[in-house]
Amino acid sequence: MSKTNPSLVPSGRSLSLLGKANLQQYVVYLGFLAIFLFFAIVLRDSGFLTVRNLSNIVLQTAPVTIMAIGLVFVLSAGEIDLSIGSIVAVSALAGAVAMNGYGMTAGIAAGLCAGLLIGLVNGVLVAYVRLPSFLVTLATMGLFAGVARSLTDLRSIPVTNSAFTGFFGSGTLFGIPSLVWWTVGAICIGHIVYRHTRFGAHVLATGDNNRAASVSGISVPRIRLTVLMMSGVLASLAGLLYAGRLQAAKYTLGETDLMTVIAAVIVGGTLLNGGKGSIIGALVGSLMMGMLNNGLILMGLSVSDQMIVRGLIILAAVAVSLREKSR
DSSP: OOOOGGGSSOOOOHHHHHHHHHHHTHHHHHHHHHHHHHHHHHHHTTTTSHHHHHHHHHHHHHHHHHHHHHHHHHHHHHHHOOOHHHHHHHHHHHHHHHHHHHOOHHHHHHHHHHHHHHHHHHHHHHTTTTTOHHHHHHHHHHHHHHHHHHHHHOOOOEEOOOHHHHHIOOOOOOTHHHHHHHHHHHHHHHHHHHHHHHHHHHHHHHHOOHHHHEEEEEOHHHHHHHHHHHHHHHHHHHHHHHHHTTTTTTTTTTTTTHHHHHHHHHHHHOOOOSSOOOOOHHHHHHHHHHHHHHHHHHHOOOHHHHHHHHHHHHHHHHHHHHHHTTT
């Protein structure tokens, strides 16, 4: 009769930790379901479950989801990017001004290049000058928020190019809104890069232990530079999506998105201190925050009350994130 190797049998403590890990993995999905059921019951007579309202939630969260993908990479590498809201505004305004003067191609290039350059500035200061990403992006957040305000003297710039608005915000393909196509495409590419490429593995290794990553041959400065540039480009794409959907660009675009994006990413399972994250979780977290905002508005809560609820959610998510990292 064969004997079981005791070392291969999981202990009670191991099983308990495994159960907790599995539970934490699905917290965002359980939370999404719980919030959805709550609003479905409480707001059953307020139009929450209508196809129009649910589709509006998906469309409104598309730019947030795009930004959340970039932030997953940044946080997973152990950094932070607070400038994404300002990048949204600058990119949308730069794109609108260039488009009105030189056409659609110039507008798209100007918008994306604005985000790329801001991400490059952030990345160089963090990766090679070795300044803390929190302070760098806090400074550039204020700097480029001022640039967005002075770029057009606080005026809204109309976006009248029908090809642009159709492609980036208000059009459809096979009956599906273009914003949904952008979201699906970004999520698929982001997930593949994050989970199934060497770059994604290097990002996680850098965030988990940058010294060990450096010793193993990973260029930690290059990883930090790349993720901040990615975040800048994706934030600029979100700005173009806002401009396309609203058919206008204004300095207030993205102004209140930072808090929502951070909440979506952390609630979705990305650790604040790096080393672990989820692109799919960020998508679910983004939809959860959009659904929460929508439900609170239908319930008649004020903007200040909505900010309080979002702040409490972020505090809870950060507490869970830091607790898991410390284990």
